[in-house]
Structures are given as structure tokens and as C-alpha cells.
């Protein structure tokens with residue numbers, strides 16, 4: 001039995017009637033950008049998050065970038081980002097003309113650590129940009145308190161956390177604004193690139209509405225140098241079909257994660273995901289750590305079990321930031337995570353038997369050692 005890390009085809013098999021109807025509705029309408037489907041999706045997504053506004057954009061990277069552009073950062077302004085995570089978060093800061101300032105993560109949750117972030121704040125610091133990594137919210141209560149003390153803007157990278165919650169609400173409504181990705185493999189994914197910004201700030205939402213469309217509120221009047229970053233009607237229509245299923249899909253992921261957590265407890269040197277009592281993660285990925293990662297990955301590959309590494313090279317060591325002057329040893333926690341993390345198969349369309357097979361294969365690897 002082949003077990004892929006992720007298979008996106010079953011979603012179409014599950015929802016093909018509604019998806020086909022949505023496709024025909026858009027094709028018949030003749031309107032493909034900034035139309036009725038987008039307006040309806042924005043309203044429905046904002047409501048699902050508990051935010052006042054949602055602005056659909058072309059992808060998650062530009063969602064983050066547009067928020068920072070709307071904040072009008074100056075060159076030399078600093079935005080604190082997690083040292084462990086996906087490079088898009090850092091690139092959004094770079095493209096907005098500011099400087100990403102990496103911060104070591106909490107060793108247990110792998111998320112931005114408020115205590116360490118506090119030590120990095122300078123007069124140039126303008127914002128905190130936590131990622132809700134692997135589907136679990138960063139400690140937003142601590143980060144928001146820190147931001148309030150220093151007058152900082154808080155932008156959530158909610159690309160991996162659709163539906164994740166804390167006692168204060170849902171991911172996407174926990175800071176001043178959130179950048180969301182609907183990349184096909186995310187918990188809520190389109191069939192192309194897509195993204196959104198959510199916020200309770202009407203003025204900010206208005207600026208992003210303009211900036212996503214060449215900085216224009218009125219045709220051929222350009223108030224600011226914006227981007228071309230629009231969420232298209234076909235994607236919006238598909239996302240409207242999928243959104244009502246998100247909660248059930250996330251519940252399915254949680255059930256599979258619980259299976260992993262009970263069957264892999266105490267196995268070898270595995271470090272399993274840590275969930276704080278207040279967190280309600282949505283298990284975008286199920287990530288374990290081991291010092292024997294390469295051998296474990298080979299063992300699973302030989303048994304046709306798909307795995308992946310999220311992420312093998314911390315952004316500070318990537319070629320994209322070659323000229324920034326960071327070196328190995330600057331962020332030891334992030335570097336250790338990059339060396340040890342391994343993502344195991346999880347999705348709403350995996351079966352319990354498949355997860356049991358993966359667990360048995362992982363156990364057999366450590367039994368042999």
C-alpha cells in the first residue's frame with residue numbers, strides 16, 4: 001500500500017458536482033476578476049475567521065507583503081520574523097522594503113518566542129510577524145502584550161493555520177492583520193495560487209483593496225504604486241465550495257494526529273509535536289524530530305511512505321539571503337530543527353489504517369536500531 005505524504009486529487013472526487021457547478025457559473029458570467037464570487041468569498045471567509053474584513057489577493061506571499069506595504073515601512077525599518085519557518089515570511093518583509101530580523105523559536109512549539117523577540121526590539125522595530133507554524137497558533141497573548149508595550153504592529157502569517165484557534169479567537173483575527181495563503185496544499189487550498197488578508201481595520205483593508213489592484217480605487221487613478229495581486233473568480237468560486245468543509249476536514253486531521261501521538265509516544269528518540277493546553281491546532285503538517293532523520297526517511301521511502309522536510313535550510317542560510325551576512329551558528333535552534341524535522345503523511349483523505357501503517361513502519365525502524 002503506497003501512502004503519499006499528500007494527495008490532492010481526492011478533494012475533486014469528493015466535491016466534483018459542486019466544483020463543476022461553480023466552474024460553469026463563472027464561465028457563464030463572463031467575469032473573471034474582481035467580481036461577485038470574490039466579493040462573496042471575502043464576506044464568507046471574514047465571517048469564518050471572525051474578522052471584519054477579508055481582501056482576496058493573488059497568493060500568501062503578497063498578502064503579507066501588501067499589509068507591510070500599506071504600513072509604509074522605510075528602508076532600515078525592522079520586522080521580527082521566526083528563524084524557523086518558510087522563507088516567504090521573510091521575503092514579504094524584504095519586498096516591502098524593510099529588514100527581516102530573525103528570532104529564535106520556542107524549542108517546544110517551534111513558534112516565535114515572545115521573550116526572545118523582546119530582546120530584539122530596537123527603535124527601528126515596526127512589527128512582529130509570527131507564523132502559526134504547522135497549523136498551531138503562536139502564543140499570540142504574549143506577542144500581542146509585547147507589541148502593545150512597544151507600539152508594534154502584529155501581522156499573523158496564517159498560511160498554515162486555517163481554522164486554528166486560541167481562547168482569544170481564530171487564526172486570522174488574533175493580531176492587527178493576517179496574511180493567508182490558499183496554495184493548493186494548504187488546509188483550505190484553491191486549485192491555483194490564491195491568498196487573502198484579514199483584518200478588523202477598515203482603513204487598512206481599504207488600502208490593501210487599492211494596492212492589490214495597481215494602487216487604484218478608481219480606474220486609471222493611481223494613488224500609490226501597487227501590485228497586480230488579485231484573487232481570480234474561478235479560484236474564489238472553488239474556495240466558496242470548499243470553505244464549508246474546512247471544519248470537518250480539520251477534525252479529520254486532528255483524529256489522525258491523535259492516532260500518531262498515541263502510537264508514536266516513547267518511540268526511539270522521536271520528539272512529537274507539543275500542543276500547549278490553550279492551543280487548538282489544525283495539523284497542516286505532522287512533524288516529528290529525530291537525530292536519525294535521513295535513515296528514517298530512507299526506511300519509510302523504501303516502504304512507499306511519502307515524507308518531506310519542512311524546511312531543510314533555514315532562511316538565514318539560504319542563497320536568497322547570502323548577502324545579509326548571517327552564518328551557520330547564528331540561530332542554533334532553527335538550525336537544529338532544520339536538521340531534525342520530518343513531516344509524516346497527514347490530510348483529511350488519509351485513512352486511519354494508513355496512519356497505523358506509517359506508525360508501524362516508524363516503530364520498526366527504531367526496533368531495528
Ligand SMILES: *Cc1c(COP(=O)(O)O)cnc(C)c1O
Nearest residue numbers: 059060061086088089159181183
Ligand atoms: C505557503 C506559505 C506562505 C506563502 O504562500 P503562497 O501562497 O505560496 O505565496 C507563506 N508563509 C507560510 C508559513 C506558508 O506556509
